Structures are given as structure tokens and as C-alpha cells.
Amino acid sequence: MNNLTKLTSLNALRSLRHSHSPSPATALRTLTTCSSLLRNRSIASSPAASSLRPAQSFLGGVRHFRAGNNSDSRSHEIAPPINWGIRIVPERMAFVIERLGKYHATLNSGMHFLIPLVDRIAFVHSLKEEVFNVPDQTAVTQDNVRVQVDGVIYLKIEDPHLASYGAEHPFDAAIQVAQGIMRSALGKLTLDNAFKERENINDEIVRGVNEAATSYGLKCIRCVIKDINPPQTVRQAMELQADAERKKRVKILVSEGSAFPWKYDVFLSFRGEDTQLLTAIEQSRFAIIVLSPNYATSTWCLLELSKILECMEKRGSILPIFYEVEPSDVRHQRRSFAEAFEKHEEKFGEGNKKVEGWRDALTKVANFAGWSSKDYRYETELIRDIVQELWSKVHPSLTLFGSSEKLVGMDTKLEEIDVLLDKEANDVRSIGIWGMGGLGKTTLARQVYERVSHQFEVHIFLANVREVSATQGLVHLQKQILSQILKEENVQVWNVYSGITMIKRCFCNKVVLLVLDDVDQPEQLENLVGEKDWFGSRSRIIITTRDKRVLVTHRVEKTYELKGLNEDEALQLFSWKAFREYVPEEDYAELSESFVMYAGGLPLALKTLGSHLYQRSPDA
Numbered sequence: 001m002n003n004l005t006k007l008t009s010l011n012a013l014r015s016l017r018h019s020h021s022p023s024p025a026t027a028l029r030t031l032t033t034c035s036s037l038l039r040n041r042s043i044a045s046s047p048a049a050s051s052l053r054p055a056q057s058f059l060g061g062v063r064h065f066r067a068g069n070n071s072d073s074r075s076h077e078i079a080p081p082i083n084w085g086i087r088i089v090p091e092r093m094a095f096v097i098e099r100l101g102k103y104h105a106t107l108n109s110g111m112h113f114l115i116p117l118v119d120r121i122a123f124v125h126s127l128k129e130e131v132f133n134v135p136d137q138t139a140v141t142q143d144n145v146r147v148q149v150d151g152v153i154y155l156k157i158e159d160p161h162l163a164s165y166g167a168e169h170p171f172d173a174a175i176q177v178a179q180g181i182m183r184s185a186l187g188k189l190t191l192d193n194a195f196k197e198r199e200n201i202n203d204e205i206v207r208g209v210n211e212a213a214t215s216y217g218l219k220c221i222r223c224v225i226k227d228i229n230p231p232q233t234v235r236q237a238m239e240l241q242a243d244a245e246r247k248k249r250v251k252i253l254v255s256e257g258s259a260f261p262w263k264y265d266v267f268l269s270f271r272g273e274d275t276q277l278l279t280a281i282e283q284s285r286f287a288i289i290v291l292s293p294n295y296a297t298s299t300w301c302l303l304e305l306s307k308i309l310e311c312m313e314k315r316g317s318i319l320p321i322f323y324e325v326e327p328s329d330v331r332h333q334r335r336s337f338a339e340a341f342e343k344h345e346e347k348f349g350e351g352n353k354k355v356e357g358w359r360d361a362l363t364k365v366a367n368f369a370g371w372s373s374k375d376y377r378y379e380t381e382l383i384r385d386i387v388q389e390l391w392s393k394v395h396p397s398l399t400l401f402g403s404s405e406k407l408v409g410m411d412t413k414l415e416e417i418d419v420l421l422d423k424e425a426n427d428v429r430s431i432g433i434w435g436m437g438g439l440g441k442t443t444l445a446r447q448v449y450e451r452v453s454h455q456f457e458v459h460i461f462l463a464n465v466r467e468v469s470a471t472q473g474l475v476h477l478q479k480q481i482l483s484q485i486l487k488e489e490n491v492q493v494w495n496v497y498s499g500i501t502m503i504k505r506c507f508c509n510k511v512v513l514l515v516l517d518d519v520d521q522p523e524q525l526e527n528l529v530g531e532k533d534w535f536g537s538r539s540r541i542i543i544t545t546r547d548k549r550v551l552v553t554h555r556v557e558k559t560y561e562l563k564g565l566n567e568d569e570a571l572q573l574f575s576w577k578a579f580r581e582y583v584p585e586e587d588y589a590e591l592s593e594s595f596v597m598y599a600g601g602l603p604l605a606l607k608t609l610g611s612h613l614y615q616r617s618p619d620a
Contacts, residue, residue, distance in 0.1 A: 080121040083114050087121065094160035096123035106160050123164040129156040129221055132171060134178050139186040141194055148229040149186065153178050153209070154221040162217030170216040174209050178223060181208040191230060196367055198225050199327050266390060281307050286317045286393065288386070289365060291330055296340035302358040309361050320370035321386065331366035333359055391454045408576070408603075409569035410447060413562070417448050420558040421540055423455060428532040430541040432551035435562035438604030441544040442517050444562060448542060449515050456513040456540070460484045462528070466520040474527050475499055481514075481528065482506065496527050504534045512539040519545045522553040564601025571596050573603060577610025 080095070081087070088111050089095050095107040099119050114121075136150040155174055157163045167173045185201045186194055194201075202223050209220035230238070266286045281287065287308045295301050312318050322330065329335050344355050376382040420431050433441050446461065453459035460481055468477055478499030482491040485506045493499040512535050516528060529541050543556060551559050565573060574596050575581055599605035 078124040078126060080124045083116055083119055083121050085114055085116050087112050087114055092127045094125045094127055094157070095121050096125070096160055096164045098122040103161065103165065123160070125157045125160045125163055127157055127160075129154055131155075132175055134175055134182070134223070137179055137183065139183040141186055141191045142188060143190045145191045145230055145234055147186065147191070147194070147231075148227070149182060149225060150227055151178070151182065151205075151223060151225040153205070153223045155209075155213075155218050156221060157217055158219045159217035162215065164217075166216030170213070170218050173216060174213050174218050174220065177209050177212045178205050178220075181205045182225070186228075191234070194228055198228075199331065199366070201225060203328055277304065282311055286319060286390070287312055288390075289318065289320045289370075290323055291320055291325055291365070292323045293325055293336040294340075295325075296333070296337045296358075296362065297343070299344070302361065305361045305365060306357055309364055313364065316368075318365060318368050319386075319389070320365050320368050321382075322370060322372040322374075324373055326374075327366045327370075327372065331363050333362060337362065388455075407443070407447065408573040409565045410444065413444055414447060414451070417444070417560060418452075420560060421448075421452070423452065423538070423540070426537050428535045428537065428539045428541075429558065430529070430543065430554075430556045432548075432556040432559040433542065433544045433562055434546065434548045434551060434559060436602075437546055438602045439562045439564060440603045441546075441562055443603075445515050445517055445542055445544050449513065452540075453513055457511045457536075458485055458507070459513040461515045461517070463517045465516050465524055465528075466518045469521070469524055474524065477524075477528060478503060500527060500530060503528075504530065507535050507539070508533070510536045510539070512536065513542075514539075515542045515544075517544050519543050519550055520547060522550055525550070525554040565603060565606070566601065567596065570599065570601050570606055574599070574606045574610040577607050 087095065087107070089107050089109050091109045093109060095112075097104045097107060097114065097119050099115075103122075104119065131152055131154050134151040134153050136148055138146055139149050140146055153175060155171060157170075163170050181204060182201065185197075185204050189197055202225060205223040206220050209218075209223070213220060266284060266288060281304065289305065289308065308318060320327075320330075325336070329337055333341055341355065341359065344358070345352065348355050371382060371386060373379070373382055376385075417431065417433070421429070433445060435441055442463070449459065449461050462477060462480060465477060468480075474496050475493050478496070479491050479493050482493065482499070482502055483489060491502075493502065514529060514535075516525070519525060525543065529543075535541070543551065543554075545551060548559065548561075564570070571592065572583075574592055575583055578592065595609045596606070599609060
């Protein structure tokens, strides 16, 4: 008797011996199996049988899906259980059964009876939607820019039988297909269009994966590109291009006679009808379009949309909100949008130019970056994000618009100050910005104030504290604070102590942002901001000073030392002041580097030296 038959018989007997309470019928079936194997030993000893796996694997082992090389997909592997005769399959699971090595059945949720030793649970699959990372990879755009791109893909098993036998590693195969389509799609687009066409690329990946994965039982629900990262040099060039575009827009507006041509900051488009609104669109800087399931049923909304695109498409000031609709449904006029256009075509006729124009407008607006209500658990979070985004676009323009100068080296500093502010923390917090004169402490504090002031009930920027305190006294500064709180020009403050009492009474229950610029004495802080209990929870006090000891004396918790610009930033600032460009002219390159080295990263010195060189010849 050859080794295969021996092992098979021994394993059958061992399973009987280790059974806790074998029934007579079980014992009889086991012995019958052994004797049958012995009688057919001539078959087992045939050359074909010698190539089979060991009998122990045949009887006691199970085969199941393994996720291959992708570490993310390996985490989704499910090891099949042993067949004890009765098996309960959980909800949203499927067991693939093999009988004597051949596919026999797929078991869905519920209780099932199996034949031990004959039936084996070969594969176990979850039928739930699962998310996989699409690994970071390099792609080359149509304009030959190498970008790093990654994403996530949502897959589910539709056919457990095909998922078991259609491919060795089905999830890995789907991810590989997604990567290939992603590279191919980006290769057909320029870098600028790659950012605009994310939704279309996502749709293309879903279609391609579903077409390929049908043969191995998978369905792709959706795919999302997370990041498209060009090289650092390209990002810098894009920033410079954006600055140039902004300067161009400023020149156009100035040439038209006004730096502020808009009567309204934001136009809100939703279902409604008012003939005066078309004029309001022309006089608005931004437009918010609320695209709901019934939006396309309103011909007036579609007329408004066409007008908005006519006025604002080139400015890029359209902000769509996809409220309970998918951007792809808007773009391709599917679902409720398809139903609405069927009615429009019945009314106006198929191929009507007006209707086709509406279709084109919806396609265009769906390509603008906006907000989707499905990305938010609560509508309050959506509203908060919209308000903050609008404020960041509208509010800074009130103080900075019309100036084409870029605040060089400011972005990183603003991010670092934002961390110190921690606006979500429910405490009263003081932040001190210190450093030598000319570094830009006031500019930094003003930028922080402009960006976050709308998040506070009361916000006050008290400038030139050192100078005003020396020339007009602390009482005058206290009056400035109280005038802004009480909205009165002539507030009566008899002395410093009455001023302290009034400030405490006005501030104690309010969320306050107070900036004290250029402080040089501890008593200024004692009489203007006092202690934490002067302010309501989540208030923030920002102090700028040249002397760090002032902050230490007042026990300011968070301090930020402002340092000079690095070499690249310094050259950009100097070049802008000298040549109105961020890179020096070739004839002035060596001279510019000398000036930058002399200024030592001090913004005020760089501005002064650059302005002195403006429109001068190298020999002057």
C-alpha cells in the first residue's frame, strides 16, 4: 500500500479517535472509508496520483483566498473554519464548499449541514463593501510632469464562486487595474487639467475596474484620488503663476476705474425667481450654487446658472454645494437631473439650444471645487466650513485687495501661530510674538487677526501701544478698547482703575480676540489685559514686543520668536521691491545677492534697499 493510501487511512482513524463522543454511524462511515481506500490502493498507486498533494492536506486542510502582495488587502483575508458537519454562516458572509476537491456549493447566511471528510470549507468571503488603499505611484502627465498620485478604492464581492476561482488574488488584481487606469488617465491630461478632472478620473477608474473585475466576482463601488503631488519646483512655479494671474486681475480692475467693482460679496443661487437677481449676479464677486435633487426642474435656476457662468467662469469665483446629489450626476445629468431634462425637452423640443446650454452649464459647474453634503455627518459642520471658506476669500480682500505684493515667507509662520492659538481649546490663552524691530511682527499679527477675527464675538487690534502709551497715556488706550466694544466714540474713563473695571465688565462673558501691537512695558499688559478671568472662555490675546522679558513678567504661556527670512525668501522680497518680479534681472543678480547678504534676512531692510534700487541702472 503506497504512502498516499496509508496517510489517508491513518488520518480518517485519527479523526475518529480524537472525537469526543463519536456515534456508531460516524464510526461505521469512517471504517468504511478506510476499507474503501485499501481496496482501491491500485488507483492510489497510479502515476497520476503520485503527483497529488499529501492526503493530510486533502482531508484536513482548507484552501482560502489570500490577498497576495498588497499589505492592505492581506488584512482582509479570512481563514476558513473546520468542517464539523453543521455550520452557521453569519449575515453578509458566504462560504464556498468543495466536495472531493471540486466546487460544490456557495452557502449564504443561515444553518447548513455538511458531510465531514467529504465536504470542505474552501473559501470564506465577506460580502460587505471594503475599502483598500491604492498605493502611491508615479505618473507622467501629458505635459511631461512627473506626479505622485494615490487614492482609495471601495470594493465588494458580488459572486463568491468567481471570487474564489476567477483570479488568484482578486482584490490585488482590482487595485492593479485601478493603478493602471489612473496612470493612463493622467497621461492624457496636462497638470492643470489633472486637478480639475479628478471626478472624471474617478468615474473612469470605477468603469474600468468593473469591466475587468466581472470575471472574478468583484464590483467597484467608487474610487477617490486622494493626492496629486507634483515636484516641489513645479509647485513653486504654480504659486508664482497664481500670483501673476492675481496681479493681472488687479490691473484689469484698476484700469476699469475701481479696485472694488462689486456691490455684493456673494450671490446665493437656489430655487426661486426674481428678475432683479440677474443684475445682482453681475454685481457680485462670488456665487454659491446650491445644487439639490430638484435644482434642474426650475428653469429660472438654470437661467441663473448660465448667467453666473457668463459673469464668473473666467474669474473662478463659483462655489457649488452638492446637496444630497453626486457631482457626477450633475455633470452627466443623471437620475433626477435626467428626469428634469426629459421634461424640458418635451416643453422646448429636443436639441433646443437653450436646453443644451443648460446642460453645458451643469457640466461646467460640476467641475468646480465645492462641498458635498454627503461628506458631512451634520449640516452644521457643512455650514461652518462654507462660512470659513467664504470669509477667507472675502474678508482678507477688504484690507489686502489691490496690492499685488506677496507676503514672502508668511505662510509657514501663520501655520505655526495657528497651532499656538488652538482656537478649539476651551481656555483663555495669550500668545506672545517677539523679536527685533523690522522683522514683521506687526504684519504677522495683522495677518493672523484678519484670518481669524470673524470667529470671535469681539475682535480688537490695538496698534502702536508703545508710542500711544508714551504720548497719550494708558487711559487713552483703555478708551480705544472700550469704544470698540460699546460702539461709542466718547467713552468716559476717569482713570486707569475705572478703565480696568469697565474692561473686565465688558469682556468677562465674551469670546474676545485682542491684539496688542508693540508693547514695551509690563504695566501696559497689567492695565489692558490683566488676568485670564477678565475674558470669556476661548478668548485669545496676541501680544507683539521686542522685549521677551515683558512676556515672561506677565506670564504669557505661549511665545513665538520671529526670525529673519531665509536666503531664498529674502531674495524674493528684495527682487519684488527692486524689479516688481520675484526673481532678480540677470544684470542685477550679483548686486541683488550682495544687498540680500547685507540685509541679513531683515524684511524692513530688504524693502528699503529694494525700493532704493527700483528703476535704477546698475551703474547708478
